[in-house]
Amino acid sequence: DAKTTQPPSMDCAEGRAANLPCNHSTISGNEYVYWYRQIHSQGPQYIIHGLKNNETNEMASLIITEDRKSSTLILPHATLRDTAVYYCIVTLNYGGSQGNLIFGKGTKLSVKP
């Protein structure tokens, strides 16, 4: 079973920031938080990952709370092309079965004009 809890759906206005929350209260000390997204009928796309520090790349920012029990993915200026299902995944950062990606139900983000 997925170790994360996400809201099933969210709406966001085009051009605004989209803030997608994720709860992972049972995360262990060596587990990372990964975010992927899946646009309809395509394979998932990696967005970002982090351990405990906030991370930023060209796609998004990841804010992890100090106790690591929750995180927020931020798309700073959402566009219509960001409409997708966003998955928050907790996993180890190396090979072996404990490093597998277990997908939960994710959050369906709808960006509206």
Place this chain on the structure above:
Amino acid sequence: GAVVSQHPSWVICKSGTSVKIECRSLDFQATTMFWYRQFPKQSLMLMATSNEGSKATYEQGVEKDKFLINHASLTLSTLTVTSAHPEDSSFYICSARDSGVIYNEQFFGPGTRLTVL
């Protein structure tokens, strides 16, 4: 960026036939590849982990004799659905982990939609 391809992108077959799906990492080597299945309006479900040169590791409930996986090279893994039935109709997605990096980013293929009549 790293690209993973799948072939075919869609396939329709008759019940009882076998279907082979290819997954290739185009610009990197992948010691480990993964096969997922996704039913309509559901999330991805990991079926098996494919390791180059060794037997695949199947998740609980996935029949290894029905879903044959071969990972003969560092850039190619194949999934064969044997004696396919309508309940095997699904979206099959592969992913690959770059052998040259230390973190767990997986690159996903575009998926193969299988319809069994």
